[in-house]
Amino acid sequence: MVRLTKCSLSIGLHILQLMLIYNISISAAVLTYDGCMSDSANSYTVGGWCFLHYTSSSWPLNTPTQDEAQSICLPYGTLAVGVTYKMMNTLQTRNPGGTSPHTWLALVRNASYSAQNQGWYWKTLLPTGAYATFPAIMSNIPWGPGEPNNGKGNEDGAIISQNWGVGDVKTNYISSAYGSQQMTVLCQFAPNQWKYLTSGHGRFAVPAYQIARTTVKGSNCVSQCHLSLFCVSFAYNPTTKDCQLYAVSPKDPKFSGNVIADSSYNWHIRDGMEY
Ligand SMILES: *[C@@H]1O[C@H](CO)[C@@H](O)[C@H](O)[C@H]1NC(C)=O
Numbered sequence: 001m002v003r004l005t006k007c008s009l010s011i012g013l014h015i016l017q018l019m020l021i022y023n024i025s026i027s028a029a030v031l032t033y034d035g036c037m038s039d040s041a042n043s044y045t046v047g048g049w050c051f052l053h054y055t056s057s058s059w060p061l062n063t064p065t066q067d068e069a070q071s072i073c074l075p076y077g078t079l080a081v082g083v084t085y086k087m088m089n090t091l092q093t094r095n096p097g098g099t100s101p102h103t104w105l106a107l108v109r110n111a112s113y114s115a116q117n118q119g120w121y122w123k124t125l126l127p128t129g130a131y132a133t134f135p136a137i138m139s140n141i142p143w144g145p146g147e148p149n150n151g152k153g154n155e156d157g158a159i160i161s162q163n164w165g166v167g168d169v170k171t172n173y174i175s176s177a178y179g180s181q182q183m184t185v186l187c188q189f190a191p192n193q194w195k196y197l198t199s200g201h202g203r204f205a206v207p208a209y210q211i212a213r214t215t216v217k218g219s220n221c222v223s224q225c226h227l228s229l230f231c232v233s234f235a236y237n238p239t240t241k242d243c244q245l246y247a248v249s250p251k252d253p254k255f256s257g258n259v260i261a262d263s264s265y266n267w268h269i270r271d272g273m274e275y
Helices: 006-028 033-038 085-094 218-227
Strands: 043-046 049-054 077-079 102-109 120-125 131-135 157-161 165-169 183-189 196-201 210-215 233-237 242-246 266-270
Touching (some): 049 085, 102 165, 218 242
Antiparallel strands (some): 043 049, 049 183, 077 183, 102 120, 102 157, 157 165, 233 242
16 A cells, blocks of 8 residues: 655645646747757857757748748847847858758848948847847848849848858849748747956947937946847946947957047946957
């Protein structure tokens, strides 16, 4: 006879409950930060974010389009933006090769610019339904050889391919232009917390680096950077409460020459994104 005490019953139920939670989380929670972190074959982290190469054999070839890809990582993630060169280079080298090298990024071109290397900007759909946008800093994009070249005409979207780089493509990736392809979507998930490295004094005055400028409390300046997909660093003046968010880091050798020495501003750099 087995004597089931009240205590062992509750432990048994608890284990069952944990197993249920665990099963639910592995089947349905892939498109979350934790799901991304646990899928190490298809994910990696850069600057605190987790990036996940997401695809499904049930997707018809040449789908989704770039517009459709915008909502695939919602509501916990977004289509990936890679603001720094280090980030973009990691996205490139870690992109899967083989049958799924055709990976959508949240990089699009404003077609009203006539030159193909102009008008590129990050445009990613947020869970609110609004798009976050920021003009791409071209020197941070590892374009593939000869790209962007508008090779098939109206190439106003961008994919990233392993050990090749970023290429301009038609946003519907039609098979008549590119062949029949299994598409992949690069999703980006934010952790709950970031640390910010405080590092000396100064600011940038180059308009192309600036994401936003507001007059707010210091804690609001941190949270604005925290919530922005483009924010790499910010300069804050505690006296005037001037808060300037930047898409580049003052430690990045490509941009450090543009740092203006200014003892009234403190630098804060997003953890892991020194450059
Ligand atoms: C595209 O560029 C034109 C010209 O600079 C500008 O007027 C328009 O607002 C831009 N469109 C988008 C979607 O950014």
